[in-house]
Amino acid sequence: MxxxxxxxxxxxxxxxxxxxxxxxxxxxxxxxxxxxxxxxxxxxWTNATTKRPRTYFDLNVAGMRAHLELKRDFGAAPWFTQTGSFDWRTAPESMDDYFENFRQMKEWGYGVEWIDKKLVAGMEPDIDVGAIGDCPISYYPEEGWVDxxxxxxxxxxxxxxxxxxxxxxxxxxxxxxxxxxxxxxxxxxxxxxxxxxxxxxxxxxxxxxxxxxxxxxxLSSTIGVLAFTPPVALTLRSQLHADDLDIRPDGAGRIMIHKVSVDLTFKTPQALSPAGDEATTLLEAASKVLPSLRSVGVEAIRTTVRPFxxxxxxxxxxxxxxxxxxxxxxxxxxxxxxxxxxxxxxxxxxxxxxxxxxxxxxxxxxxxxxxxxxxxxx
Ligand SMILES: Cc1cc2nc3c(=O)[nH]c(=O)nc-3n(C[C@H](O)[C@H](O)[C@H](O)COP(=O)(O)OP(=O)(O)OC[C@H]3O[C@@H](n4cnc5c(N)ncnc54)[C@H](O)[C@@H]3O)c2cc1C
Incomplete structure (x- = not known):
């Protein structure tokens, strides 16, 4: 055929x-x-958290499993990192959804646990845990990311x-x-x-x-915006999700930053400056969690279409x-x-x-x- x-x-x-x-x-x-x-x-980010209804959640979980099968097929998967995610909320209005999602994910058998702030500080010493506030932190050990x-x-x-x-x-x-x-x-x-x-x-x-x-x-595609720092001497391994902010390592010491509220300001992909307002917003938000980013600046900022x-x-x-x-x-x-x-x-x-x-x-x-x-x- x-x-x-x-x-x-x-x-x-x-x-x-x-x-x-x-x-x-x-x-x-x-x-x-x-x-x-x-x-x-x-x-x-390879994940199924917040994905609903059940059929869509199951498809995402099947995708996560298929990544592991591929890794097995190839013997090694230099494109895949599975170091887990931390997730927390600081906005009071999002707490109900946050707790309901934790309950739902648990009920559907998804890997998620509450994790103590001290343990987070031990696992990821670059994080300023003071920025997390009093919200409990959830940990998703099976999640990862792909290049x-x-x-x-x-x-x-x-x-x-x-x-x-x-x-x-x-x-x-x-x-x-x-x-x-x-x-x-x-x-x-x-x-x-x-x-x-x-x-x-x-x-x-x-x-x-x-x-x-x-x-x-x-299609009802939207726009996504990602900022990248220069190489910076952090030991961060996990992904961090705080309110609408997402942070993760991107290889060679670079940190990738994403924030949904920045995505929403665009209707079409466009060339952005690493010295522009969007880059500043993303870096400031990430610096609250990883204070040593404050002085490094943004090396690149990119936009593209999210296919929906x-x-x-x-x-x-x-x-x-x-x-x-x-x-x-x-x-x-x-x-x-x-x-x-x-x-x-x-x-x-x-x-x-x-x-x-x-x-x-x-x-x-x-x-x-x-x-x-x-x-x-x-
Ligand atoms: C900022 C951002 C964050 C995201 N975060 C996540 C996440 O955390 N987790 C997740 O799972 N997903 C995430 N996504 C979504 C995910 O990246 C996309 O769903 C995925 O990359 C789509 O892959 P694709 O192969 O369908 O499309 P593409 O990678 O766009 O590939 C389509 C290809 O088709 C080619 N093409 C188009 N027209 C033609 C033509 N006429 N002839 C020949 N070639 C053609 C294009 O050149 C392109 O290379 C995110 C997306 C964005 C933008």
Whole structure:
């Protein structure tokens, strides 16, 4: 079976790896550089906390497990760090949700514990625990983060070397060609044509685009902003989540900072200055928790699109327009991607349908009078 995967972000590389492993002849067509889209600018926290309803929580947990399986498959996973997360709240109005989430996660069997402030100070001496206030701290030992670009590089390399997959960069797809209502081929802007029995559309924040005969899906994407410090002499290993602030190490001593309230000030991705207001806001917020950041400044600040299908939930399955056209688009794609790759390979290559994915099918966007309840864009 010939499978063309469009897009080489963390979702496309997962789909390509699993389809090649399942025996398909795979071609990946990437319009830019490998994982150079949203996957290159992601906080990339593997987690299922606050994810609801249960089906979406389960999909995220399955993604976390699939990351561990991949690590086992490769023997080592230089792209994956699993050092756990601390989470606390200082805003009184968010306490009820915080405690309810802890209760719900416990009930669903997710790894979370209350942890003593002294223990936190011992584990992460760089944190000023005074900034935490009196709120109890929850600890999520199974959470981690991924370097999505490395992940994609390793999976695509394995797909090529183990199973002969082809990966083409600077190959922007302009058209999915059909015959008799079925996928026939994929055409790229450079005039190449690739015959296909199935096309897996993994174009993330670009998946609303029409590609010749093939329609896209409706999106409600938002913008994400990340700041990066220069290398700084901290020993921080864990992720820190405080109110809407997220902090984690980003390799070579750099610290990555994210804050939802800064994301919300943007409607489109744009070039920002490391000396600008957004960078200052992010650094100040992080410095309250990690005081030694105060003097280091921001080295880089980046924005990109967060790919959200219109109702906020994963969209995975056969598109209703053309036989052989399959969509795989999601937010929380870093968490979910390795599981989504397995689902794609089972459904597209092996013909085994995943019943647990029923609520995530693309049809929901194309049914007349469909009522869609938007998910919280967390
Ligand atoms: C600031 C921020 C924080 C985030 N935090 C988290 C988090 O903590 N945990 C988590 O799980 N998720 C997180 N996410 C979401 C996650 O990063 C995304 O869900 C994931 O990266 C999407 O991967 P993708 O492969 O679908 O898309 P992308 O990485 O964008 O890949 C799509 C690719 O398709 C290519 N493409 C598009 N159109 C064409 C075409 N016509 N022809 C050929 N190629 C094409 C693009 O060039 C691109 O490389 C975050 C996102 C942001 C922005």
């Amino acid at each position: 010939r499978v063309v995967v469009i897009g080489s972000g963390i979702v496309g590389s997962s789909a390509a790896y699993e389809c090649a492993k399942a025996g398909a002849s795979v071609v990946v067509l990437e319009g830019g550089r490998i994982a150079g889209g949203t996957s290159a600018v992601s906080f990339a 999505p670009v490395l992940y994609s590089a390793w999976l695509l390399r394995a797909a090529k070397e183990r199973w002969g997959a082809q990966v083409k960069v600077d190959a922007r797809v302009t058209e999915i060609e059909t015959e008799g209502g079925r996928v026939l081929a994929v055409r790229t802007a450079d005039g190449e044509r690739y015959g296909a029995d199935a096309v897996v559309n993994c174009t993330g924040g670009w998946s609303s685009q029409r590609l010749g005969d093939a329609q896209g899906i409706p 299908p219109e109702d906020g939930y994963t969209c995975a399955g056969a598109m209703p327009d053309i036989a052989g056209h399959y969509m795989a688009v999601t937010h929380s794609g870093v968490t979910i991607a390795p599981q989504l790759g397995k689902v794609v390979a089972d459904e597209v290559v092996r013909g085994n349908i995943h019943d647990e994915m029923e609520t995530f099918r693309p049809e929901r966007f194309f049914q007349a009078n469909a009522r869609r309840t938007p998910a919280a864009h967390a």
